[in-house]
Amino acid sequence: MLSYMQRRYVRFLLYAIVILFVVMAIVSQVNNWWLVFPFFILAGATLVVLIIAEFKLNKQIQQTTNMLASRVQKAEQRAVSEMPLGLLIYNEESQVEWMNAYMRKYFDYEEVIGLTLNNEESDLWRIIQNATTDNTQTIQWNNQYFEVTVNKNERFLYLQDANELEGLVQENEENQIVIGVIFLDNYDEWTQGMDDRRRGALNNIVTSTLGQWARTHAIFLKRMSSERYTVVMRYSTLVELEQNKFAILDVIREKTSKKNIPLTLSIGLAYNDSDLTLLAELSQSSLDLALGRGGDQVVIKQPEAKVRFYGGKTNPMEKRTRVRARVISQALQELISQSDNVVVVGHRFPDMDVIGSCLGIRKIAEMNGKDAYVVVDTEMLNDDVQRLMSEIDKNTDVTRNIISPQKVKNHITKKTLLVVVDTHNPAMVEANELLDMIDQCVIIDHHRRSEHFIEHPNPVLVYIEPYASSTAELITELFEYQPTGTSISAIEATAMLAGIVVDTKNFTLRTGSRTFDAASYLRSLGADTVLVQQFLKENLDTFVKRNRLVETMSFYHDGMAITMGPDDVPYNNVLAAQAADRMLGMEGVEASFVLFRREDDRVGISARSLGEINVQIIMEMLDGGGHLSNAATQIADVSCEEAEVRLKEAIDAYWKGEE
The missing domain is CATH 3.30.70.270 (Reverse transcriptase/Diguanylate cyclase domain)
Structure with a gap:
């Protein structure tokens, strides 16, 4: 580079020329024109010196520039080759065109130029394919962490060691x-x-x-x-x-x-x-x-x-008390008394437990002098529930309060109380748009609580007891602490007893002493056990379809039986559940799984166990839920065969967790 003195020397020459020309102009004004010649000669000499100096300076500048360019080029080449930053260029055929020495050490091949990435280095190629152009991301490759920037348009990538940074991140996380x-x-x-x-x-x-x-x-x-x-x-x-x-x-x-x-x-x-x-x-x-x-x-x-x-491997032990039932009953009574009316809903595709529980809440509201509307979609009922509803239709006092999801909206006020029974998952609630229309709700359920829970409207009372056989059992216990004067009709008692019978499989599963107490109380109110059996009767076609499911079952893992219905034949939930129960009665079966095509075109899985195997955990892996011994799920946009593969993966994960 030019020194400071050299730059000052040139500047002084310029000053000298300017001064000479100024002096020449002054002399020429006083008629001593002959004195101009010495100054002109001196200015010319100074100009020559300036031209020579400029030439030397330009030459020196060119030499300095060339030297700097050469040094920068060498520095760039050395940086590209030796700095801890991997560079790789590939062509349209995903072949390596060039890489620096730092990048080369991560390949086991002697000759990497021309290497096809999507054949030989699938992990790296997958990283390139999934990367977002010009966005740096941290990836794991060759058991190390790197920060990668990929330019897909120019087809090159930068790879920087991020092990130390990732170590700090992991240390902070730990x-x-x-x-x-x-x-x-x-x-x-x-x-x-x-x-x-x-x-x-x-x-x-x-x-x-x-x-x-x-x-x-x-x-x-x-x-x-x-x-x-x-x-x-x-x-x-x-x-x-x-x-x-x-x-x-x-x-x-x-x-x-x-x-x-x-x-x-x-x-x-x-x-x-x-x-x-x-x-x-x-x-x-x-x-x-x-x-x-x-x-x-x-x-x-x-x-x-x-x-x-x-x-969650053990069956829950019955530990709810009569005191809790009394407290819940009194709290429910107070909430009903403060409301204008009550809307009662269960889960979609209602079963006996939903209908019986809804009628029970309707009766409790009536005991407290309030109207209650039971929301039922009559187009989504199974055969047994349809038979129950036909019998209920004979009692006009009950029927007038059973209403469709569309008509119930006309009865909603600012002080309407919503009671949700037999579910706490907002996605499963019948007419779940009601959750956004009503300001407060009560939840009564006997299923194990899942991570999906009703948070809006504000649940002012939650009564979830997984130790109970059914929601109908819980609601039956609430009657004892309600105002007297209004008796429960025989059909209402029968519907609630039917809910208990169905959920306990005729008092064989999840049955405690309180279950028999509730059944005895309902029987004393006129519940008809023969009528319950009439509701649960099945036709020949259902019997044959269920037996065909059982007939095709096969074992997967010790004690786990799986069967699957035809992918193009829809089955209802009750039939699949009955098939799972029947399989559970077979020798050597500890848990049963029935896959079937539902009428809404999703694939349903009904799971049952004797208690040693927690089918709830398996179904939760497939976004379902239920009890330890009774669970289910529904999977959209898959075939029955694809659902079976996912079920087996969940079973494998369950067994791996048990080891």
Whole structure:
């Protein structure tokens, strides 16, 4: 480069020429024109010197420019070849045209020019195909992390090592705070009536076991009450606990069972948010969900992500009390009294339990002097429900309150109360547009709570008891605490008894002592058991179609039987459920799955088990749900064969989780 002195020298010559010409102009004005010649000669000499200096300077500038260009070119070549940034250029045939040395070290081939990426390096080609042009993304390739930028128009990519950055990201993720709540599901039930010595021994077993578990995994554990603990851990610890499927659930159950006090745990956990207050709320919500599903399980939540479940292997033990039924009944009575009227809905494609439960709520509203409208789509009824509805039609006092989804909208006011029975999933509610039209609702259900829950309108009362056989059983218990003076008709009692009979498979499944108490109460009100059997009769065509399903069943894994109906023949839900029940009665069958084409063109799967296999978890993998021993799902836009493949994948995942 030119020195400062050289640049100043040229500047002084220019100043000298300007001064000479100024002097010449002054001299010429005073008539001493002959003095102009010396100045002219001096200016000419100065100009020559300036031209020579400019020539030398231009030459030096050219030399300096060439030198800089050469050095920059060498630096660029060295940077492209040696800097820790991979460069790759490919052609339209996805063949490598050129790559730098840094990129070459990730290939095992001696000759990489001409290598076809979509044949030899499918992982890298898939990354290129999925990349967004000019957007940098972090990918994993060759067991390492890279930041990749792909220009699809020019067909080249940049690859930069991101292992250190990813390591920091993973370290930050592993150190996230996880907040949780541990709850002893049935502590109060078992310790009620215990003497101090036995209660102390039980507390010692639970506290010492949980304390050892917390110390082993570096978990902060604080007992907040006799049945409640608070836990704080890091995300890396949560990953470790998930890998062993939260074995602490089994440990507590086994240790307490040896003392003939089979306690179970429910755990709610939350993470992935910097707001600890929100995490505390999410952990409590997770615990509520675990308890709503029957307890003995772990529920993990994070904001805007799918909920994860662990455990839930045991049948829920009956632990609801008469006190809770009385409190719920009185709360429902107060809500009805404050409303203008009541709208009652169940799930789509209503069964006996839905119809019986809806009629029960209608009667409770009538006992409190309010009109109640039962929403039923009569075009979506199975044969057994149609027979029930035909019998109900003979009783005009009941029929006048059964209304279609279209007509019920004319009866809605600002103070209408919506009661949803036998479901809590908003997508399954009959005429679910009512959820947006009514300001408050009550939910009464006996299914295990799922992550999909009615949040709008505001649920002012939630009564979910997975320990009950049916929703009709829960509502029957509410009658005892309602105002007297209005009796339940025989057809209403019969409809509710039919709901219990269907959901318990004639009192063989999910039947507790309270179930028989409810059935006995309904029988005393005039419920006709013979009429119930009339409702449940089936025609010859249904009998043959069900037996054909059973006939084609095959085993998949130990004790799991699968059958599938023809893809072009629609089956109704009841027939498929009956086939699943019949398969369960076969020797060697622990769980049964029936795949069938529904009338709405979706593929339905009806699942049943004897209790050892949790079909609810399997169905939840397919966006369904239900009970441990009774669950189902529906899958859209697939064939029966494709649905079977997905079912088998879910079964494989379930067994892998059990190992």
